[in-house]
Amino acid sequence: MPDMLSQYRRYEDELLHYKSWCMIWITIGIVPYGLIILNSGVNLNWVMFTLQGVLNAFPFPLLMTVVWSKCTAKAVITGSIMGAFAYFAGVLIVAELVYEGGLGNFLTNTSADYSILGGITSAVIMSVSCTIIISLCSHNIKTKQDADRIWDKTLSIDNPLNPWRYIYGEELANINVSENTKINTTHMTKIFRNARILAVVGGLISFVIFGVVIPANVLSLEILTFDQFSSWTFACQTWVMIAAAFAIVVPPVEEIVQIVRFYIRNKSNEFLNKEENTLSGSMQSLVDIN
Known part of the structure; x- marks a missing residue:
C-alpha cells in the first residue's frame, strides 16, 4: 500500500508539472496566434x-x-x-x-x-x-441493478492520497454509514439530495428568466430608446458584476471554511488523544501501585 501511494504521488506530481508547462506555452502562444488571425483578414x-x-x-x-x-x-x-x-x-x-x-x-x-x-x-x-x-x-441496461452498477463505476474513481470517503466522512456519518459499509448510489443520493433539488430548481428558474422572460421582453421592443438601452446595459452590467463577485469570492471562502473546520476537528481529536493518553497513564500507574 505505501508503495502504491508513492507511485500515485509521483504520477500526480508529473501531471501537475505537465499542466503547468501546458498553461505557460498556451499563454505564450495565444498572443502570436491572435495576431496572425487578426492580420489574416478573417471576419x-x-x-x-x-x-x-x-x-x-x-x-x-x-x-x-x-x-x-x-x-x-x-x-x-x-x-x-x-x-x-x-x-x-x-x-x-x-x-x-x-x-x-x-x-x-x-x-x-x-x-x-x-x-x-x-x-x-x-x-x-x-x-x-x-x-x-x-x-x-x-x-445494455435491463434492470435497476444494472443502472446502479453503471453509476457505481464512478465511485471507483478515487484519489488514494485523499479518498472521497474521507472528504465526505461527515456527510456519511449523518446518514449512519459505517466504515465497513460499501458506498453505493443510494447513499450518495441521500447526501446530495438538497444540492440536487437546488440545482434543479435553480436551473428551471434560470431557464425561465434567460430563455423566456428576457427574450420575450426584448422582442417586444423593436427599437430601443436611449433610456431603454441604458436600462438594459445597466441590468447586464449588474448581473455580470454579481456573477463575477460570486465566482471570485465564493470558492476561496469555501476553502477557508473547510480549512477552519478541519483545523478545529484536528485540534479536537488531538485534545481527545491527549486525554486518552493521560487517562491510560493514570490507570497504568494505579495498576503498578497495586
Whole structure:
C-alpha cells in the first residue's frame, strides 16, 4: 500500500508539472496566434457567431451522460457530430431562403439572427434526438441493478492520497454509514439530495428568466430608446458584476471554511488523544501501585 501511494504521488506530481508547462506555452502562444488571425483578414464576428452556434450541439449529449444511465458513448459521439452538421445545414438553409442575396452574401447572411437561430435549433434537436435514439438502441441496461452498477463505476474513481470517503466522512456519518459499509448510489443520493433539488430548481428558474422572460421582453421592443438601452446595459452590467463577485469570492471562502473546520476537528481529536493518553497513564500507574 505505501508503495502504491508513492507511485500515485509521483504520477500526480508529473501531471501537475505537465499542466503547468501546458498553461505557460498556451499563454505564450495565444498572443502570436491572435495576431496572425487578426492580420489574416478573417471576419472575427462571423467566427465567433459560428463557434458559439456549433458548441450548442455538445452540451445536451454531455448532460445526458450525467443524468441518464442508459446513455452510451456511441450515442454521445454520434449525437454531437450530427448536431454540428445540423447547425451548418440550418444556417445555410435559412440564409438562402430568408435573406436577400442568399448564400451569395455569405458572411452577412450566415451570421444574421434568424440564420443563427435556425442553426442552433437544428443542432439542439438533432443532437438530443440522435443521442436518445441511439442510446435506446445500444444500451445494455435491463434492470435497476444494472443502472446502479453503471453509476457505481464512478465511485471507483478515487484519489488514494485523499479518498472521497474521507472528504465526505461527515456527510456519511449523518446518514449512519459505517466504515465497513460499501458506498453505493443510494447513499450518495441521500447526501446530495438538497444540492440536487437546488440545482434543479435553480436551473428551471434560470431557464425561465434567460430563455423566456428576457427574450420575450426584448422582442417586444423593436427599437430601443436611449433610456431603454441604458436600462438594459445597466441590468447586464449588474448581473455580470454579481456573477463575477460570486465566482471570485465564493470558492476561496469555501476553502477557508473547510480549512477552519478541519483545523478545529484536528485540534479536537488531538485534545481527545491527549486525554486518552493521560487517562491510560493514570490507570497504568494505579495498576503498578497495586
